[in-house]
Amino acid sequence: MAEPLFNRMALIGLGLIGSSLGHAIKRANLASHVAGSARSAKTLETALKIGFVDTVHETPEEAVKEADLVILCVPVGICGPLCARISPYLKQGAIVSDVGSVKTAVIEACAPHIPPGVHFVPGHPMAGTEFSGPESGFAELFDNRWCMLTPLPDGDPGATDKMVRFWQGCGANVETMTAQHHDIVAAVTSHLPHLIAFNIVGTADDLETVTEREVIKYAAGGFRDFTRIAASDPVMWRDVFLNNKQAVLEVLERFNADLERLTQAIREDDGEVLYDQFKRTRHIRRGIIDEEKS
Amino acid sequence: MAEPLFNRMALIGLGLIGSSLGHAIKRANLASHVAGSARSAKTLETALKIGFVDTVHETPEEAVKEADLVILCVPVGICGPLCARISPYLKQGAIVSDVGSVKTAVIEACAPHIPPGVHFVPGHPMAGTEFSGPESGFAELFDNRWCMLTPLPDGDPGATDKMVRFWQGCGANVETMTAQHHDIVAAVTSHLPHLIAFNIVGTADDLETVTEREVIKYAAGGFRDFTRIAASDPVMWRDVFLNNKQAVLEVLERFNADLERLTQAIREDDGEVLYDQFKRTRHIRRGIIDEEKS
Numbered sequence: 327m328a329e330p331l332f333n334r335m336a337l338i339g340l341g342l343i344g345s346s347l348g349h350a351i352k353r354a355n356l357a358s359h360v361a362g363s364a365r366s367a368k369t370l371e372t373a374l375k376i377g378f379v380d381t382v383h384e385t386p387e388e389a390v391k392e393a394d395l396v397i398l399c400v401p402v403g404i405c406g407p408l409c410a411r412i413s414p415y416l417k418q419g420a421i422v423s424d425v426g427s428v429k430t431a432v433i434e435a436c437a438p439h440i441p442p443g444v445h446f447v448p449g450h451p452m453a454g455t456e457f458s459g460p461e462s463g464f465a466e467l468f469d470n471r472w473c474m475l476t477p478l479p480d481g482d483p484g485a486t487d488k489m490v491r492f493w494q495g496c497g498a499n500v501e502t503m504t505a506q507h508h509d510i511v512a513a514v515t516s517h518l519p520h521l522i523a524f525n526i527v528g529t530a531d532d533l534e535t536v537t538e539r540e541v542i543k544y545a546a547g548g549f550r551d552f553t554r555i556a557a558s559d560p561v562m563w564r565d566v567f568l569n570n571k572q573a574v575l576e577v578l579e580r581f582n583a584d585l586e587r588l589t590q591a592i593r594e595d596d597g598e599v600l601y602d603q604f605k606r607t608r609h610i611r612r613g614i615i616d617e618e619k620s
Numbered sequence: 621m622a623e624p625l626f627n628r629m630a631l632i633g634l635g636l637i638g639s640s641l642g643h644a645i646k647r648a649n650l651a652s653h654v655a656g657s658a659r660s661a662k663t664l665e666t667a668l669k670i671g672f673v674d675t676v677h678e679t680p681e682e683a684v685k686e687a688d689l690v691i692l693c694v695p696v697g698i699c700g701p702l703c704a705r706i707s708p709y710l711k712q713g714a715i716v717s718d719v720g721s722v723k724t725a726v727i728e729a730c731a732p733h734i735p736p737g738v739h740f741v742p743g744h745p746m747a748g749t750e751f752s753g754p755e756s757g758f759a760e761l762f763d764n765r766w767c768m769l770t771p772l773p774d775g776d777p778g779a780t781d782k783m784v785r786f787w788q789g790c791g792a793n794v795e796t797m798t799a800q801h802h803d804i805v806a807a808v809t810s811h812l813p814h815l816i817a818f819n820i821v822g823t824a825d826d827l828e829t830v831t832e833r834e835v836i837k838y839a840a841g842g843f844r845d846f847t848r849i850a851a852s853d854p855v856m857w858r859d860v861f862l863n864n865k866q867a868v869l870e871v872l873e874r875f876n877a878d879l880e881r882l883t884q885a886i887r888e889d890d891g892e893v894l895y896d897q898f899k900r901t902r903h904i905r906r907g908i909i910d911e912e913k914s
Contacts, residue, residue: 403891452841456905472838511834514824516841522816523845525882527901529875530808540805542907544766547746547810548849550908551817555842557905560898567886567894578883581823582876588819589872592861597697600861604854607821611750611851613836614844 331492332357336393338386338408340364340373341559342455343425344399345463348378350496353465363389364460372460387415395421395492397449398436402426403565406435413439421445421485427512427562429476429505431569437478445485450474450508451498452516456557469497474512476505513573517566518581521574523556524563625786626651630687632680632702634658634667635853636749637719638693639757642672644790647759657683658754666754681709689715689786691743692730696720697859700729707733715739715779721806721856723770723799725863731772739779744768744802745792746810750851763791768806770799807867811860812875815868817850818857 335357362379370382383389426432440446453471473493477486591599629651656673664676677683720726734740747765767787771780885893
């Protein structure tokens with residue numbers, strides 16, 4: 327087996343992403359030792375029992391000592407405070423990365439706490455399921471999924487390159503881009519869809535004329551497609567919206583204007599506007615299906 | 621093999637639903653003879669070649685002659701004019717049904733054209749795929765899906781009962797309800813999700829800052845879940861929205877009010893409102909998963 331990419335590494339946070347990373351690292355032998363840290367004792371115990379980490383540590387400060395790579399696998403809202411805590415314990419030459427769905431806000435919150443001689447390479451693996459916790463992880467989560475890296479303008483190219491190889495080792499395809507561009511791409515392809523899904527499921531649940539039982543029973547009519555992503559982790563998503571506010575509000579405004587146009591067409595019996603809109607969305611689906619085949 | 625439920629039946633319209641019905645009828649031997657009619661000569665040729673009908677007819681008038689059951693498998697907007705055309709050719713004692721996603725408007729358009737002695741039993745199988753045309757049908761489309769029947773208040777119970785058995789023979793679970801209730805249930809579980817999906821795919825496609833290529837590439841982040849239903853047949857969906865206007869506008873109003881509340885929370889950094897909303901939608905997903913297991 328080839329030499330591991332990293333000697334010691336630390337995973338801070340052992341939920342769906344942290345535990346999946348542990349499994350993926352073991353699968354490809356990407357690190358000699360994986361140290362894990364999480365807030366709850368039960369999570370640490372589970373992680374050790376499943377075996378996707380080699381050691382567990384009650385505090386992130388303990389976990390990051392001597393680590394060559396530290397990955398923050400926590401909701402984006404606590405990345406900043408976490409960096410402030412671990413900052414004094416980071417090894418010279420180490421790489422710090424994260425898995426947050428928002429990049430500009432995470433960089434603003436974390437970068438000031440990264441000591442000189444430590445490299446910060448923010449990342450976002452676009453992968454997930456509707457399940458949470460240390461038992462929900464699996465090695466294949468990142469296979470053939472995209473991981474976006476948003477290196478800082480003055481970042482170390484060697485560190486970025488190592489993170490590209492790391493994520494490829496986890497099975498992912500890697501793309502680098504600026505944090506600003508990442509945030510608008512994520513707002514469109516991920517954050518807006520989640521907000522709409524959370525919203526529509528709530529709307530359906532609130533109606534007086536249709537029971538929850540009926541909504542569940544007849545979900546296959548289209549509603550079901552929305553419920554998977556509306557079952558995602560509420561803390562993670564709260565933090566995403568609080569931290570990608572500008573980009574999300576921008577795409578929401580476009581979404582609302584478009585929806586108003588369709589609503590107006592329904593109100594005014596304008597079949598042509600409806601038909602034209604419904605027809606043009608088919609090629610996007612075909613593009614996605616083709617992409618998956620390739 | 622048991623005696624077929626119907627001697628001769630006619631399918632008017634041989635797209636996804638019409639062709640799937642043909643296959644399902646053959647599978648369970650529900651009719652001795654299936655006559656098919658469609659607007660295009662190519663569709664008729666394909667239908668005969670695949671063999672899900674026994675005979676094809678250039679006009680619906682020809683197809684319905686001597687039929688004991690006629691099912692209109694066409695967009696809801698043309699059900700009324702079609703009934704007017706076939707009306708003089710319907711056999712005494714025959715049943716006329718449809719598969720439209722809207723029921724009140726279809727009843728208003730069709731009922732006046734149903735001659736005395738012919739029974740009208742409106743129906744809506746909640747099943748579909750993103751594909752269209754006579755080649756897209758398959759016998760299993762209705763298996764374990766719901767078919768809603770909305771018999772008229774003064775309708776013949778025997779005819780309704782026969783349609784229940786017919787749809788059960790096609791593999792579906794059958795529920796009867798009023799047309800009014802059907803339309804609001806369908807607006808929530810199917811029409812609103814489709815409208816939102818059509819809309820969000822359009823919004824994503826229109827942004828200047830994010831390319832279509834990027835939307836397709838990163839669709840797995842959540843966007844993908846919306847594209848399946850946004851690839852549905854545009855004519856069918858145009859007619860649904862034009863014909864279930866009141867119920868759709870009603871649920872849209874609720875959807876917009878809810879979305880405005882979430883938008884406001886994002887604007888004002890109100891994490892509590894976001895968290896509460898995101899948390900409560902999980903149990904609906906669980907309900908759907910449990911339903912599918914049962």
